[in-house]
Amino acid sequence: MxxxxxxxxxxxxxxxxxxxxxxxxxxxxxxxxxxxxxxxxxxGASVGVVATKTADRAPARVMDFEITTTAGGELDARNKRELRSELDREANIVKIVDEGTRVKAGDILVELNGEQIQQQLDQETLEFESASAQKIAADNAYDIQL
Missing domain, CATH: 1.20.5 (Single alpha-helices involved in coiled-coils or other helix-helix interfaces)
Incomplete structure (x- = not known):
């Protein structure tokens, strides 16, 4: 079965x-x-086996703990003054005071190439004088009509 x-x-x-x-x-x-x-x-541990029955001990005390690190970056002067041009376009530097030179109030630090700006100023002055002359002529013509 x-x-x-x-x-x-x-x-x-x-x-x-x-x-x-x-x-x-x-x-x-x-x-x-x-x-x-x-x-x-x-x-009973043999020579090749590390025994785990001891531990290194040291008394706790307050000590200095110096940490030295390396870092990259830039150093800036404490009384740094940053000068920026107020022009709305680029201008070439013609003359600049050497770094580290002592300066006093009123000394020129940077001289920019002003040819383009002077040309624009002359053009605007001519247009202003022309517009002023046209206004005077229009005022005189108006006075004559009265």
């Missing part, structure tokens, strides 16, 4: 046989670990 088992029943039968072996292996590992630990504490 043969008994046929389902797949689930066969799995349970195999699992039931493996459980005692698994429990036995865990017990052997735990007991072995405890024994090894006790043996190492009693000084």
């Amino acid at each position: 043969t008994t046929q088992h389902t797949r689930a029943q066969r799995y349970r039968l195999r699992a039931g046989r493996a459980l005692p072996w698994f429990v036995g292996a865990v017990v052997v590992l735990v007991v072995g670990g405890i024994g090894l630990s006790m043996w190492a504490k009693k000084g």
